[in-house]
Amino acid sequence: MVFKNNYSAKLKQPLKVALAGLSHDHVEGALERLAQEDVLVVGIAEENEELVQRYRRSYQLPKSLFYKDLPTLLEYEKPDVVMAYNAIAEHIAVVEACAPLGVHVMVEKPLATTVKDAERMAALASKHQIHLLTNYETTWYPSNQELHIMVSHHIAVGDIRKMVVHDGNIGPKELGCSKEFTSWLTDPVKNGGGAIMDFGCYGANLMTWLMQGQEPLAVTAITRQLKPEIYPDVDDDATIILEYPQATGIIEASWNWPYNIKDLEVFGQTGYLQAVDSVMLRSKKEADGDFTIDKIEPLAAPYQDYVSYFAAVVRGDIKPKHDLSSLENNLTVVKILEAARESARKGKRIEFGK
Secondary structure (H helix, E strand, C coil): CCCCCCCCCCCCCCEEEEEECCCCCCHHHHHHHCCCCCEEEEEEECCCHHHHHHHHHHHCCCHHHEECCHHHHHHHCCCCEEEECCCHHHHHHHHHHHHHHCCEEEEECCCCCCHHHHHHHHHHHHHHCCCEEEECHHHHCHHHHHHHHHHHCCCCCCCEEEEEEEEECCCHHHHCCCHHHHHHHCCCCCCCCCHHHHCHHHHHHHHHHHCCCCCCCEEEEEEECCCCCCCCCCCCEEEEEEECCCCEEEEEEECCCCCCEEEEEEEECCCEEEECCCCEEEEECCCCCCCEEEECCCCCCCCCCHHHHHHHHHCCCCCCCCCCCCHHHHHHHHHHHHHHHHHHHHCCCEECCC
């Protein structure tokens, strides 16, 4: 079993949480998780009154919980952490407001739209000694965690030679995402791009983790606009190639697929692993052997979800360096995404860090 330990989910004092923004549809999952007794929501910052009323009705939230902006919330409330559910380009403003007050921050993926913003955020986190984490749905997949353990310990696959990540769906508008979410998700400034950012970040995050924090030598990317009538301002399909000294990573990100997919494949010297979905792990250990499919058990506390994990980090029970949520990993993710956008724009291979 992955991450077996005796960690107790019962905490003496609930973690005091504030939310920055409601325009990211993933906030719905957060509000459901935050209803549990180990956390206490002390405030929500959102200027859009229509959104405020919608969530007040849906979750029976008191009016006193809401503030027009984050600085005002922080002036009156004293949260331990702030979780950001706003446009990616606005993440930097959240850190600028929280860091000087010693308030820890977790943002939804990716960390930032530009390397400049990401490095500014990292500098603030370091100066004021706060944790700055990034949340991905795939971090909490038992299949991904089991795959990582097997790769790290050279079980079944040997050294990595190729990684392939597919992340995508039929498109946010086709899925029926809220107008508030799609308005910034399809904005080239607020989101930094389209599918290349929305789904490309997953592969960059997982590959940086599998490569133990190593940066790629070069990045090459191709973006497409297959539905310009729906997404006129951003790409809706992207392919990113990452070159490492002894391995290659291929990230396929799209808003053009007939079904939702988030999987991870690793081809090694001696075997193959595929995290098919959140719980199924497919493997092949011998050239002439059969494929094996295993259902991986849920992760143990506090690794089962991002709120439990965040609480454990804040309390010093977990050191997040180089894991999927860590600042180190996600600085590299933003560098990869920026290089990928440059490659697609210029139509050329981009040597990393140059």
